[in-house]
Each structure stands twice: as C-alpha cells, then as structure tokens.
Amino acid sequence: MSEKEDLLVGEFPFIPRQVRAQQKREALLESGQALFTLNGYEQTTAKEIAAHAGVATGTFYRYFSDKRQLLMALLEDKIDNFLAPEPHWFSSNPESVLASLLEVRARRLQQSGLYRVLPEILSKDMELAEVMKEARLKIHERILFGLKQINEKGLTWNDLDLDTVAWSIMVLVENGHEKEKQSGNRVNYSEMAKVICRMVFPPDILEQLQNHNE
Amino acid sequence: MSEKEDLLVGEFPFIPRQVRAQQKREALLESGQALFTLNGYEQTTAKEIAAHAGVATGTFYRYFSDKRQLLMALLEDKIDNFLAPEPHWFSSNPESVLASLLEVRARRLQQSGLYRVLPEILSKDMELAEVMKEARLKIHERILFGLKQINEKGLTWNDLDLDTVAWSIMVLVENGHEKEKQSGNRVNYSEMAKVICRMVFPPDILEQLQNHNE
Amino acid sequence: MSEKEDLLVGEFPFIPRQVRAQQKREALLESGQALFTLNGYEQTTAKEIAAHAGVATGTFYRYFSDKRQLLMALLEDKIDNFLAPEPHWFSSNPESVLASLLEVRARRLQQSGLYRVLPEILSKDMELAEVMKEARLKIHERILFGLKQINEKGLTWNDLDLDTVAWSIMVLVENGHEKEKQSGNRVNYSEMAKVICRMVFPPDILEQLQNHNE
Amino acid sequence: MSEKEDLLVGEFPFIPRQVRAQQKREALLESGQALFTLNGYEQTTAKEIAAHAGVATGTFYRYFSDKRQLLMALLEDKIDNFLAPEPHWFSSNPESVLASLLEVRARRLQQSGLYRVLPEILSKDMELAEVMKEARLKIHERILFGLKQINEKGLTWNDLDLDTVAWSIMVLVENGHEKEKQSGNRVNYSEMAKVICRMVFPPDILEQLQNHNE
DNA sequence: CATGAATGAGCCTTCATTCAT
DNA sequence: CATGAATGAAGGCTCATTCAT
Numbered sequence: 001m002s003e004k005e006d007l008l009v010g011e012f013p014f015i016p017r018q019v020r021a022q023q024k025r026e027a028l029l030e031s032g033q034a035l036f037t038l039n040g041y042e043q044t045t046a047k048e049i050a051a052h053a054g055v056a057t058g059t060f061y062r063y064f065s066d067k068r069q070l071l072m073a074l075l076e077d078k079i080d081n082f083l084a085p086e087p088h089w090f091s092s093n094p095e096s097v098l099a100s101l102l103e104v105r106a107r108r109l110q111q112s113g114l115y116r117v118l119p120e121i122l123s124k125d126m127e128l129a130e131v132m133k134e135a136r137l138k139i140h141e142r143i144l145f146g147l148k149q150i151n152e153k154g155l156t157w158n159d160l161d162l163d164t165v166a167w168s169i170m171v172l173v174e175n176g177h178e179k180e181k182q183s184g185n186r187v188n189y190s191e192m193a194k195v196i197c198r199m200v201f202p203p204d205i206l207e208q209l210q211n212h213n214e
Numbered sequence: 215m216s217e218k219e220d221l222l223v224g225e226f227p228f229i230p231r232q233v234r235a236q237q238k239r240e241a242l243l244e245s246g247q248a249l250f251t252l253n254g255y256e257q258t259t260a261k262e263i264a265a266h267a268g269v270a271t272g273t274f275y276r277y278f279s280d281k282r283q284l285l286m287a288l289l290e291d292k293i294d295n296f297l298a299p300e301p302h303w304f305s306s307n308p309e310s311v312l313a314s315l316l317e318v319r320a321r322r323l324q325q326s327g328l329y330r331v332l333p334e335i336l337s338k339d340m341e342l343a344e345v346m347k348e349a350r351l352k353i354h355e356r357i358l359f360g361l362k363q364i365n366e367k368g369l370t371w372n373d374l375d376l377d378t379v380a381w382s383i384m385v386l387v388e389n390g391h392e393k394e395k396q397s398g399n400r401v402n403y404s405e406m407a408k409v410i411c412r413m414v415f416p417p418d419i420l421e422q423l424q425n426h427n428e
Numbered sequence: 429m430s431e432k433e434d435l436l437v438g439e440f441p442f443i444p445r446q447v448r449a450q451q452k453r454e455a456l457l458e459s460g461q462a463l464f465t466l467n468g469y470e471q472t473t474a475k476e477i478a479a480h481a482g483v484a485t486g487t488f489y490r491y492f493s494d495k496r497q498l499l500m501a502l503l504e505d506k507i508d509n510f511l512a513p514e515p516h517w518f519s520s521n522p523e524s525v526l527a528s529l530l531e532v533r534a535r536r537l538q539q540s541g542l543y544r545v546l547p548e549i550l551s552k553d554m555e556l557a558e559v560m561k562e563a564r565l566k567i568h569e570r571i572l573f574g575l576k577q578i579n580e581k582g583l584t585w586n587d588l589d590l591d592t593v594a595w596s597i598m599v600l601v602e603n604g605h606e607k608e609k610q611s612g613n614r615v616n617y618s619e620m621a622k623v624i625c626r627m628v629f630p631p632d633i634l635e636q637l638q639n640h641n642e
Numbered sequence: 643m644s645e646k647e648d649l650l651v652g653e654f655p656f657i658p659r660q661v662r663a664q665q666k667r668e669a670l671l672e673s674g675q676a677l678f679t680l681n682g683y684e685q686t687t688a689k690e691i692a693a694h695a696g697v698a699t700g701t702f703y704r705y706f707s708d709k710r711q712l713l714m715a716l717l718e719d720k721i722d723n724f725l726a727p728e729p730h731w732f733s734s735n736p737e738s739v740l741a742s743l744l745e746v747r748a749r750r751l752q753q754s755g756l757y758r759v760l761p762e763i764l765s766k767d768m769e770l771a772e773v774m775k776e777a778r779l780k781i782h783e784r785i786l787f788g789l790k791q792i793n794e795k796g797l798t799w800n801d802l803d804l805d806t807v808a809w810s811i812m813v814l815v816e817n818g819h820e821k822e823k824q825s826g827n828r829v830n831y832s833e834m835a836k837v838i839c840r841m842v843f844p845p846d847i848l849e850q851l852q853n854h855n856e
Numbered sequence: 857c858a859t860g861a862a863t864g865a866g867c868c869t870t871c872a873t874t875c876a877t
Numbered sequence: 878c879a880t881g882a883a884t885g886a887a888g889g890c891t892c893a894t895t896c897a898t
Binding site: 043118192 | 254256257330331332333334337338371373374375377378379381382385386389393402405406408409410412413417
C-alpha cells in the first residue's frame with residue numbers, strides 16, 4: 001500500500017491539536033456534569049470524571065486545576081439557566097408567553113440536571129453563593145420592574161404587594177420543572193402560567209389583554 | 215457539694231444509666247445538628263461531633279451506627295418541618311392562618327438550619343430522597359383535598375387547575391423563609407399570604423370569608 | 429481463674445497509655461532515622477517509615493505533622509552531635525583530649541548515620557540551614573576563644589592566623605569520622621589529634637604541656 | 643539580514659544537525675546545572691529543565707535517558723572540581739602554590755554551585771558514590787605520595803603520620819571554599835595555605851624552601 | 857527529530873470506623 | 878460502657894516518562 005493511499009484514508013482521523021484538546025476538555029466537562037448530576041458533587045472524584053471521559057487522571061489536571069474549577073466552568077455557561085427569566089407582559093398573550101418560558105427553561109434544566117448539585121455547593125462556596133444571590137436579585141428586580149410598568153397602567157391587582165408577587169413568580173418559575181417529579185405525568189405549563197397570571201392580573205383585564213394581542 | 219456529702223446523701227444524684235445514655239445521645243444529636251448546619255454534612259467528621267458533645271470518638275458509634283444514622287435521627291424528628299404544612303381554609307380568616315403558618319414554619323427552619331444539608335444528602339441517599347418525595351406528595355394531596363372541598367362550595371376560582379394551584383401553594387410555602395435572604399429586611403408574611411390566597415379565592419369571596427369568620 | 433490471678437500474671441504486658449504512645453513515637457523516630465540514613469530523605473516516604481515502625485500510615489500523622497517534622501525532631505536531639513565540640517587545651521594533655529573527643533564524636537555520628545541526610549536537607553530548608561550555620565559559628569568562636577587564651581600565654585605558633593587555625597580544627601574534627609571510609613581500617617584518632625595539635629602548638633611547647641599535665 | 647539574503651547566500655547559515663543537536667544538548671546541560679544548583683535535584687523537574695532550555699519536554703528525553711543521566715553528564719565534566727587537587731611541593735614556594743590552588747578550586751566550585759547537589763545524589767546513587775570515593779582515594783594517594791617524597795628528603799615533620807596529614811590536607815582543601823560562608827568576608831587563602839603547610843613542614847625548613855625557590 | 861499532550865504510578869493526607877485497654 | 882489510639886481505604890495531586898502527531 002503506497003503512502004499516498006495512506007494519506008487518502010489513513011490520515012482522515014487527524015484533527016488539529018487545539019480541536020483535540022478542546023474535545024478533551026469538552027469530554028471532561030460533560031463527564032463532570034453527568035457524574036455530578038448522577039452522584040452529587042462530593043461523591044464524584046476527579047479520577048472518576050477522568051475515567052468517564054476516557055482520559056487519565058493527570059489529564060484532568062491539565063484542563064482544570066481541580067474539581068471545583070470544573071464545576072465553575074460548567075456553571076459559567078449555564079448559570080442563567082438556573083435562574084428564572086423575566087416574562088414580558090406586553091409582547092403578546094401573557095399566559096402563553098409564560099407557558100413557553102416555563103417549558104423552555106424546564107427543558108434546559110432537565111437536560112443538564114446540573115441544578116441538582118447547586119444547593120450542595122452553595123453551602124460550601126461562599127463565592128458562588130454570592131454570585132447566585134446577586135443573579136437572583138437581578139432577576140427579581142427585572143420582574144418587579146415589569147410589574148410596576150403594568151401596574152402603572154392599572155392592569156394588575158392593586159391590593160397586592162408587587163415585591164411579593166415578583167418573588168412568588170420567580171420561585172414558581174424556578175421550581176416549575178420539579179412538578180413533573182411529583183405528578184409523574186408531564187407538567188402542564190399552561191396551567192402553571194394561568195396560576196401565575198392570576199397573581200398579577202384580575203381575570204377581566206387578562207381577558208382584555210389576550211383579545212387585544214390576538 | 216463535696217463528694218462526701220454525695221455519699222452521705224446516698225445514691226440520689228446518681229443518674230440511671232439510661233438517662234445518662236439518653237443525655238449523651240441528646241448531646242451528640244445537638245452537636246451533629248449544630249455542626250452539620252454550620253459546616254455541611256460531608257465537612258463534619260464524627261470526631262468533631264463527638265468532641266463537640268464532650269465524649270470520645272468511640273462513644274459516637276455506641277449511639278449511632280454511623281454518621282448517616284445520626285443525620286437520619288435528626289431528620290426523623292424534623293422532617294415535617296421541612297415540608298409545607300397544609301393550610302386549613304375554613305377554620306378562620308384564610309389570610310391570617312396562612313400568614314402565621316408561614317411564619318411559624320420559617321422560624322422553625324431558621325432555628326435548626328438543618329434544611330441546608332438536605333440537598334447535600336438527597337443526592338446520596340435514595341432512601342431519604344424517596345421518603346421526602348412521598349412526604350411532599352402527601353402534603354400536596356392534603357392541600358389539594360382542602361382546595362377541592364372549598365371548590366365544591368364554589369369558593370375558588372373555577373378556571374384554575376386545582377392540582378397546579380396546590381403545587382404552587384406548596385412551593386411558595388416551602389420557599390417562603392428564603393425571601394428574607396433576598397430582600398434583607400424581614401419577610402412580610404401577610405403579603406405573602408395575600409398573594410397565595412389570590413391564587414385560590416376571588417377577591418370578593420375572600421372578603422366574605424374574612425367577614426364571616428371575624 | 430480469679431481476678432487476682434489475672435492481675436498477677438495476665439496484666440503483665442499492660443503498659444500505661446502514655447508509655448505506649450511514647451514507644452510508638454520512638455519507633456517512628458528510629459524508623460525514620462534508619463530509613464533516612466539508608467535511602468536519603470526524599471527517597472523515604474511516610475508510609476515506609478510507618479511500615480518499618482510496624483504501624484499504619486495514619487498513625488504516622490498522629491505523632492508527626494509530616495516527614496519534615498519527624499526529621500526536625502530527630503535533629504533536635506542530635507544537632508550537637510553534628511558539630512565539632514571545642515577542645516579544652518588546658519585541662520590535660522591536649523593530644524589525648526583531642527583524640528578522645530574525636531573518637532566519641534565519631535562514634536556518635538556513626539551510630540546515627542543521620543548526618544548523611546543533613547546536606548540534602550540544608551539546601552531545601554533555609555530555616556534549618558540557618559540554625560546549623562549559627563551553631564557552627566558558635567563552635568568556631570569557642571575554638572577561637574580557646575586559641576586566643578593560649579596564644580596570650582605564648583603557647584601557640586605566633587605566625588598563624590588564629591581564625592584560620594580555628595576553622596581548620598573545626599573542619600578536621602567535623603570530618604574526622606569519614607576517614608574511616610577511606611582507609612578502611614579504623615581511624616587512628618591519636619594521629620589525627622597530633623596533626624591538629626601541630627597547627628596550634630610548636631612541638632617543644634606541646635611537649636612541655638604534656639609533661640606538665642601528667 | 644533578511645531571509646531572502648539567507649537564501650541567496652545559500653546554505654551557509656545552515657547549521658548541521660549535529661551542531662544544532664549539540665547546542666540543544668548544551669542548553670539542556672546548562673539549564674540542568676542552573677536549576678539543580680538553584681532548587682536541588684529532586685525539586686527540579688524535567689519539564690522545567692526543558693522549558694528553561696527552550697525545548698519541549700520530549701526533547702529532553704532525546705538527549706538524555708532521564709534526569710539522572712543529565713546529572714551524570716554534568717558531573718562527568720566537573721567531578722575533578724569537587725575533589726581536592728594535589729599540591730606540588732617542589733615546583734615553587736609551597737605556600738603560594740597551595741594558596742592559588744585553593745583559590746582556583748574555590749572559584750570553580752562557586753561558579754558551578756553544582757557541588758551542592760552532590761550529597762543529595764550520593765545517597766541514592768551507589769554507583770556515583772563509589773566513583774566519588776575512588777576519586778577521593780586517588781587524590782589522597784597522590785597527596786600521600788608527594789608527602790612521602792619530601793619526607794624522604796627530611797623536609798617534613800617526622801613525628802606525624804603522613805597518611806593522616808595527607809587526609810587532613812585533602813579535607814581542608816575540599817572545604818576551603820566554605821569558610822567564606824562563615825566569616826562573611828573573603829577567605830584569606832594565604833593564611834589557609836600557611837596553616838596547611840604547618841602540618842607538613844617545620845617552620846625553618848619551609849623558610850629554606852621559600853628562599854630557595856625565589 | 858521536535859513537540860507537548862497524555863499517562864498512571866505513587867506520594868501525601870484525611871477520616872470513618874474498629875478495638876484493645 | 879467509655880475511651881481514644883490505631884487502622885487503612887480512598888481522594889487529591891504531581892511528575893517522570895512515553896508517544897501520536
């Protein structure tokens with residue numbers, strides 16, 4: 001077999017250095033995510049992650065200084081996923097907006113499953129805890145701001161504390177994905193959206209909004 | 215009191231074995247709770263717990279088969295605290311009932327602080343996770359049952375899914391104590407109760423109920 | 429068998445707690461010395477030392493924070509051995525004093541063999557290096573002081589630099605024990621003493637001293 | 643000079659493989675020496691040496707089978723430096739010969755600093771230890787031979803053991819460079835030479851030799 | 857031949873658990 | 878029954894050495 005033939009077929013699996021390294025890093029991240037999700041953070045060892053990614057222990061430490069750093073790298077990308085995105089009340093029918101928002105978020109979380117380790121870490125990692133706290137605060141403020149806008153237009157209940165409503169929305173959105181576990185069947189995000197909307201809009205106003213936006 | 219006097223008085227100050235043992239067990243439980251709360255479960259060693267309780271390391275294992283069992287013993291008493299208690303809608307003014315319920319629960323949780331380790335454990339302990347899940351399910355069912363009762367009497371919104379409402383109530387009650395962290399100031403449980411009630415009762419009906427029960 | 433009999437024979441191997449612990453510590457120290465001497469400091473692991481002492485790895489860390497600390501404990505006792513003791517020129521026949529001094533020191537060193545690891549450590553442990561340096565300086569000063577005294581009485585060569593002589597004595601004494609390795613046969617410390625004395629005393633004066641002190 | 647010119651001029655600036663290889667080897671050796679001297683043998687990693695020499699880790703192993711071999715290569719050249727050179731008593735004024743010999747040797751040692759790692763290695767490398775021992779033995783014999791020659795001519799003290807004198811000279815020469823550390827100021831090698839000569843020559847004979855050789 | 861990523865044996869250290877006293 | 882020293886498995890991490898590119 002000539003060398004040329006070799007080149008045509010044999011060298012195919014060649015991948016430039018950086019890409020390969022990137023892939024390895026990626027594999028480690030994925031393994032980390034999988035194992036953290038499956039067994040928890042403390043229960044997962046660097047060695048296990050490496051093995052699961054198909055590399056040696058030492059390789060782990062080439063890409064990450066330690067377990068914590070890998071987790072941070074994982075969270076960096078996904079931290080937004082863990083937090084409730086704020087709904088936009090005006091853009092269109094609030095209920096359906098909220099419903100799809102809930103669904104998308106739930107799907108993302110379910111995908112990674114990483115949110116399960118967050119509580120475990122937050123108690124040990126003040127830094128991360130602070131980051132998360134601030135992020136939640138920001139979300140809360142955004143929701144509150146949206147509520148204030150529609151409140152000024154007289155669209156909301158006027159006997160509820162908007163701050164508390166904003167907080168309730170955030171909590172419900174954040175936990176929406178967990179309903180599934182409980183009920184077993186698929187979560188009905190429309191119903192959830194309806195309930196959330198009831199905290200904001202009196203029924204008649206909501207109806208107006210929906211008609212208007214159709 | 216000198217030792218001699220002790221002898222003269224007889225065996226009175228003698229504390230029966232079981233009592234002494236009970237005291238040690240109690241001390242270990244308290245130390246465990248304190249340290250788990252402070253440093254987390256994994257971060258707390260059996261030696262530390264024993265030292266904090268003023269007994270030898272080996273004594274720890276006379277009262278508990280291992281660290282996990284001590285945690286279980288702690289949880290056994292308090293597991294109800296972690297879960298949202300179901301509100302009783304009829305007994306009196308629903309809002310104030312809910313408000314005090316939220317407050318009591320928050321205070322209990324804050325007191326023990328033990329709920330912080332729950333997430334850490336749940337990932338490792340399928341058994342406990344199952345117990346928790348079932349407990350939540352039961353709570354959910356109870357809330358749902360209550361809702362159905364008042365629904366049959368036409369007291370609730372009739373366009374909301376009661377199952378979803380029940381779940382929302384549970385989630386909000388369960389997370390109520392965390393609002394404090396966010397806002398900084400004390401949580402206003404009355405407002406929270408009001409928001410929750412809005413998911414259940416139309417405003418006019420709620421007013422009726424309140425007048426009626428006063 | 430009564431308890432009394434037990435006490436007479438059965439409890440013989442009982443050794444009070446502290447003594448036992450002390451023995452274990454001692455065993456670890458000895459093992460450390462033996463292995464450091466045999467294989468060098470870096471080449472010796474805590475695990476090896478523990479195994480050699482007949483205890484588990486963890487036990488090592490009950491008695492010493494780490495390898496370095498064990499070494500320090502070893503050196504604490506013996507640091508004086510590594511250094512040349514100063515001779516007393518007046519007390520009696522200088523040659524024989526020096527000879528026995530050389531011999532005693534050599535025997536001590538040989539016994540421990542620990543001096544072999546010193547150079548290995550000194551390069552890494554600035555602290556220890558400083559301690560050793562100061563100790564040597566002190567020795568040098570003492571020797572120099574002794575030389576000055578006899579120099580004032582006109583007993584020494586008067587064309588030699590006493591500081592250099594003192595240093596030479598120190599070096600020769602410090603290395604005396606190594607002559608053995610070279611020659612194979614036993615070191616003749618008397619001859620060594622004679623040579624050292626020749627750096628200090630003119631032959632006639634030395635003879636006078638010896639006659640006088642006999 | 644531009645690259646183009648290079649091409650025009652032809653292959654002149656091309657450095658033959660062997661030369662380039664030689665350069666790399668040289669660079670590695672120098673880096674090894676520098677780092678061994680600075681941080682000690684065990685503390686220096688192959689990676690560091692390679693990086694310091696500006697080559698890849700793997701390249702290190704193309705030139706040296708392992709870290710030890712690099713050290714050996716370093717030592718091979720310099721082993722003579724570590725050992726006391728034998729003085730030539732006749733050539734000229736013994737004192738000045740010895741003084742300059744001491745100084746040259748000290749300078750060489752100071753330059754490489756490599757002698758500092760010797761003790762660390764000797765304990766691990768029986769082979770090297772043997773080589774060193776034999777080298778010292780040879781030096782000793784040469785010094786002894788020189789002493790015997792002048793002894794036969796009646797130039798030395800006749801009541802000293804020449805073997806011991808030879809050993810003392812060797813030790814003092816070997817350690818001469820360390821006096822500096824102690825005293826702080828520069829070592830006065832003339833005084834050191836004088837002291838060493840006193841172990842060999844009676845003062846009057848030394849004076850004769852000096853006059854004779856001037 | 858150079859490169860530097862990958863390997864994995866092995867060291868240090870901790871800690872849940874046991875057991876002789 | 879209490880004690881706390883002892884155990885040793887297991888995790889975190891390093892680094893000499895190899896090997897695919």
